[in-house]
Amino acid sequence: MFREEEYIRQGENDDEIKKGIYWKTSIGLQRVDGLEPSKYLIDVAEENIKGKISLADVQERIKEYYEKNL
Numbered sequence: 903m904f905r906e907e908e909y910i911r912q913g914e915n916d917d918e919i920k921k922g923i924y925w926k927t928s929i930g931l932q933r934v935d936g937l938e939p940s941k942y943l944i945d946v947a948e949e950n951i952k953g954k955i956s957l958a959d960v961q962e963r964i965k966e967y968y969e970k971n972l
Contacts, residue, residue, distance in 0.1 A: 921951040942967055 925947040929939050946963050949955045955963070 917953070918951055925951060 932939055943964070946955070946960050950957065950960050
């Protein structure tokens, strides 16, 4: 399961908290549609929440992942 609650509760700053909420929402919307997010997406989301990569990096990584794996 996505560990977004950890970031919401223990986020070191408002940016981490906001990103955790945004990711939780987007993953929740996928689940509403009956989709289960991949481990890869969860890992990329956590890197973004922690500030290791930007949203542009997230988009590029996901694009590359699907180009290689679909």
